[in-house]
Amino acid sequence: MxxxxxxxxxxxxxxxxxxxxxxxxxxxxxxxxxxxxxxxxxxxxxxxxxxxxxxxxxxxxxxxxxxxxxxxxxxxxxxxxxxxxxxxxxxxxxxxxxxxxxDFNKTIEPAVRPKQFLKTAGIRVVVLDPGHGGDDNGASSPRNVQEKLVVLDVAKRVKKRLEAAGINVELTRESDRAMALSSRCSKAAALNADLFVSIHANSAANRKVRGIETFILSLPGRYSSNSYGDSTPSLTVNPGNRYDLANMALGYRLQQNLIKATGQEDRGVKRARFEVLRDAPCPAALVEVAFLVAFLSNAEDEAMVIDAAGRDRIARGIADGITAYLTDAKRAKEK
Ligand SMILES: [Zn+2]
Structure with missing residues (x-):
């Protein structure tokens, strides 16, 4: 009964x-x-x-x-x-x-109340992905500062900082070698990544453009930030869209701490359908830490990444952003 x-x-x-x-x-x-x-x-x-x-x-x-x-x-x-x-x-x-x-549900809420949305977020393994490598130099500056080398150096500095805090960190590449976009997410999956951050430097046709921006995956049926209004946005639900709320919580913490650590211009948390974001096996973001373009680089951005102290400030911003996200996730589980 x-x-x-x-x-x-x-x-x-x-x-x-x-x-x-x-x-x-x-x-x-x-x-x-x-x-x-x-x-x-x-x-x-x-x-x-x-x-x-x-x-x-x-x-x-x-x-x-x-x-x-x-x-x-x-x-x-x-x-x-x-x-x-x-x-x-x-x-x-x-x-x-x-x-x-x-925008209320998927942009504001996870940034303002991360603890409500990170109860199931993993906190054990951080995977950092230095962009490009090998034949692919990425962006380069007038003084031949190469993106592939800058981002590898920054990734190693982030790893060192996080490991000092007892956090388990893996890199998708440890040396200057070529790596396909598709193998970056599969490597993250094989490493059981709980959190994935791809590190890049940006390029633009205008030397006045400068600063730091953080990308997270676009929402299905919504525009990417830099192509708003272009054509009908894709309705495809990508594997990375499973983590829309955590993606925002992570992207917000990264951008907030990168600007705090470097004092660089804040270009914002934006959305894009980059392959490493679409196929990410966990919450993911891609940071663009400076603008480097042969003959056209922003001089201040170039100076920042040429200088080891500048790269260290960038690394501190990324490490602090990751730590802030992991702290949010730990607090979410305590409740
Ligand atoms: Zn790049």
Missing amino acids: RQPRRILFLAVSLLTACIALPTRAGVQTVNLRGKSYIPLQNIAAYYGMTASAPSRKRIRLQNKWNQIEFQTDSRSLWINGTLVSLNEPTLKLGRKWAINVA
Whole structure:
């Protein structure tokens, strides 16, 4: 006789969970231009934040722990001062602002409340992936600073720092040798990676472009940050999309700590469909630590990576970002 009651109880629990899930955040959505949006006043109420307007186009939400700043008609968002690229611009309609639901769920929430989303995140093995190698130099600077060598040096410095803190770290390559993109993720999988960070230096056609950016995998059906509005975004769900929430938590911590350690220009957490992000067997991010382009490099960025102390600051930023993420994940498990 107890069995049916137990089943009924289970059914009711499941039903409650289903109903509770969309409103777990307690944030009501509205339909605008055929898409689901959340008014910022609802987000403020949910986080217990107060709103202020630092300028005509900016609105800031703030509580004791976090500060989020939005800009009208812009995909730029600042979480505790760190730039993050939204999937869709913040809208202002009359006197009210709103953001896309996906941006609340998958951009803001994992950065602001990482502990809620990292309960099952692994914390044992960190795999670092120095980009390029062998015949593939990657980007190079006017003084022939080669990306493949800079990122290998930085990766080894990160490893040393993390190992000193008792963290288990592996590299996809330990020397200047060629490595296919596809074998980087398979190597990470073979090493049972819990966390994967690919390290690169960037290139741009404009020598004034400088700074550091961190990429995480684009969401299915959403634009990559640097090709917003180009064509219909891919609907493909990649293996890396299993970790969308942890990817954001990791990307945010990396970018935040890289800017803190280096003082370089903050180019933000962005989204892209790079192969090493698509096929990652665990939460993953790709950091672009400087701009190097033959004849066109940004002089300050080049100086930073030529200098061993500069590379060490970059390494400290990456190591601190990884440590902050692992601390978030450990705290998530304690609750
Ligand atoms: Zn590269």
